[in-house]
Amino acid sequence: MKHIPLYCLAAASMALSFFFENTPTTSSSSASDLIVAEASLLPSFLDDEEDKKPGDAASDSAAYDYYGQALGVHLTHTENKDLLRTVLDWIxxxxxxxxxxKQGTDCSGFVTRVYKEVYGITLQRSSHSMFSSVKRVDKDxxxxxxxxxxRRGPGQPIYHVGIYLKDGKFAHSACNGGVMVSSLEQQYYHRNFYAAGxxxxN
Known part of the structure; x- marks a missing residue:
């Protein structure tokens, strides 16, 4: 009889082990092959942010390290993690x-969806309209x-919008590749950059 508690614990352990080993994992069908491959290596705290304890420095650091590597930027661990995770999910x-x-989006559609998901803010649908409602900030x-x-030159209308990340890089939906991360130093974007807002x- 004295071994019954041990048997019960062993049975419970086996049941939990079976549950966790057979719990289906999810991945974004919209992510690129590289992102999907990297995402498969993520620890469980990235699969379920709600289970993490607030102030868990180790988990936060690991999350920032992953987001920085996946997005190709150097993070200071002060950026909005929800924004980084959401952008990555759209790549x-x-x-x-x-x-x-997620079946397809243009540049302003991508930006409006991310802002709604992360901040609960509904932006204007067109890039030109968005610009009229933001506060201008210097590029540096x-x-x-x-x-x-x-925009494509002085006097031309704004035709494209993206979300700035770090290190001169931004996320956007390009007509020649979908949602991706690009550099403002690339010749095309450097030449056509108009302003930041x-x-x-709050």
Whole structure:
């Protein structure tokens, strides 16, 4: 009889082990092959952020390290993790003019969806309209989450928008590749960069 508690514990342990080993994992069908491959190596705290304890420095550090590596930027661990995670989840989504879903999205559709998901803010649908509602910031004062706008020369309308990340890189939906991370130093974007703007999120 004295061994019954041990048997019960062993049975419970086996049941829990079976449950966790057979719990299906999810991955974003919209992510690129590289991101999907990296995501499969993520620890469980990235699969279920709600289970993490607030202030868990080790988990936070690991999360930032992963996001920084996956997005190709150097993070200071002060950036909005929800923003980084959401942007990463959209990477690889194909371009589709006039749409804003994981099946396809254009540049302004991507930005509006991310801002709604992360901040609960509904932005104007077009890049030109977005620009009229942001606070202008200098290019060298941009912060993670600011919007970057592009036009094809003086007097031309704004035609493209993206979300600034870090290190001169921004996330956007490009017509020749879908949602991706690009550098403002690339010749095309450097030439057509117009301005940066900040959305009041508080």
């Amino acid at each position: 690889g989504t194909p371009y589709r003019y006039g749409s804003n879903s 004062a941009m912060e993670t989450g600011d919007l970057v706008f592009f 900040r959305v009041e999120t």
